[in-house]
Amino acid sequence: MTLRVLHAVASVGDSYGGVAAAVAALGGVEARLRHDATLVTVHRPEEGGRILRDLPLWFDVELVPPGRLAGRFHGSARLKSTLARLVPQHDLVVVHGVFDFTAHLCGRTARQYAVPYLVWPHGSLDPYDLHKHAWAKRRLAPLWRETLAGAAAVVCTTAREAERLVDFGAGSRRTVLPLPVPTAAPDPRAVARRACGLPEDGRIVLFLGRIDEKKGLPLLLAAFDRAARPGDVLVVAGAGDDRLDRELRTTAAARPGAGRVVFTGWADPVRRRDLLAAADVFALLSDNENFGVAVAEALVAGVAVLVSDEVYLGDELAPEGAAVVTPRDPAAAGRALRDLLGDDRRRRAVGAAGRAWACRELDDGRVGDRYRQLVKEVLTRWSA
Template identity: 30%
Template sequence: MKLLRIISSIKPEKGGPINAARQIDRLINASACSIEVLTLDEEFSTDYPAKVHFTGPSRLGYGFNSNIEHWLEKNAHQYDFFIINGLWQYHGFAARKVLNKSCRPYIVYTHGMLDPWFKKAFPLKHLKKWLYWPWGEYKILRDAKAVIFTSEEERIRARESFWLYKAKELVTAYGTSGPPLNRQVLSDQYLTKNPELINKRIILFLSRIHEKKGCDLLIKAFATAAMEHKDLHLVMAGPDQNGYKRKLNELAEQLNIADRISWPGMLQGDDKWGAFYTAEVFCLPSHQENFGIVVAEALACGKPVLISNKVNIWHEIETDMVGFVDEDDTSGTLRNIERWLALDNDTYQKMSRRAEQCFTLRFHIDRAAERLIEIAKEHINDYPRQ
């Protein structure tokens, strides 16, 4: 069975969806199946673990690109099944148009892009989306063999964004691979590179530096907690894609905690895992998160997580008692930090062990790859390749 993943971009800085896809595709290509990737990106050097077909350049924020449509018309017959990742970009529109015409089966991962938070946070953008929805994304979802959600919370919330909605909904596993096991070596290496963190109790944020992620909430809550706990240090790791970091730095200066925050930028490989292993706790007070690959990565490293109830796997975090959950505001973020600080060492160690168990049982990438192959086999139609 040969699959094709269709996605707007494979650049790592685009966040969780492509980084999870990278790990899933590596596993698929190590199985009896194979997968390739079609993207709107212009060609660049990449170590992606599958053959990549670049169709860029693309135009406008929508990613308009007639090349992807022409490529699919010429090559779709070579594949048995198609996976569309994400909404609101031209790749989905082009894929539905060509695949429906040639009777080729596809599924769609929405990756939280139907969350009603966007409607409330960006009402003008939502109005523009409504103009496009009836003849664009609505039809893409309606005609898919399945629309994939990575948590029950995401599935339920997706129904609230547009009253015109029809989809064959399916909730399935998602996640990430396990971390390297040489945790002490990686931690020591990271501390050697960042000596200001030695002997500190580190709160780690690792995601895009973006308003949606609740970065300002974390800085404000940290400022309050740091007044009583002089050994606290906050690491704000991630790419700054829209200049939001400057406002956050100004906020930290106003709160007199700028010297207690590190901004290492985007972390990958050993640096990323070193940051996880060096931290005592992971915090993501996001206003909207369909899954949160970084939450799963923190659990894999045995780190309790402090998250908002807008991270859609919050039920699992509470059920497994592997962190604390509260509202996506400053008070809720502070309560999470204070609950963690109130733990004695024995209770913390037990929570840390449960975190690793939670990851293994719920969020390991092996199951996500297996389930994707199962879904493809379940939905491949009887049409011969044309």
């Protein structure tokens, strides 16, 4: 009998960030396992539809129009009735996120119909993230505790996320399962650089992701200034916070060698692949990062990865020689980047080790086996 799994998330709009990308990646796992997977989400067209367009490849998608409330607590009577219809039809529910109406209502509906559910917080229960809207999160703690206490397990993507996770006293069972990343061979570098309009003979440092305060982009600009030689290029590919984007462009234009910093805006999947194939070093110097889908994509592409010591995935990569981890200060980050750029042999070794690690740990089949085992354990305990 085919297992029926319902995924619920507040949004799969492009501006929702890594959560929407993670849901899409997990859809591929569900398809690989031949589960009958459904996705229910509140549909806000203004958040962008690139990710949404591909979701029907893996899910039966139910789009619910938003109610009158704005922000993360948007919801409606239609969402309530949709969940009341869908939840009893499924063997398992996967709730993505914590601090929104969709997650709370989905957990409550699953408990009402005695359907087991997993909560995938995607880093939202990390102490760093809890500082955002801290007052509201503390005041509404009973709601979050209710959702987490009723879950069969809280799924984290890294060990450090599981260790630091704040569950508001729910006593949640925690398990670690990384997100899958397709492991196709990277494109030839020269072809990719021509496609991106980048110089074929320079060294290219790439940032790929949301333009956001926590991503450490001012630190990356400072580190690049210290590490770069004439002809080197820093590519900043992404969109998000328009104010920060303008500030970064202004800062880069005022620095020596301003023409060596290129801002590309949002990169679609084809351009992301080209940029990764073109890069010598992928750099993410975040103030806080649980997993980092772009980090995983860079590993698969065989690019040497440089991350800050607050990118949790670095805990698993550094012992394997699969990434370089640096403290978050300009001098240390500049030295780490300069060392990588200046040593071709080491850079290739880090890139090769990163790809080997990703192909072993993030492959759809490997992640799918671990997910299948988790689901089996949950359903066995639930029926006991």
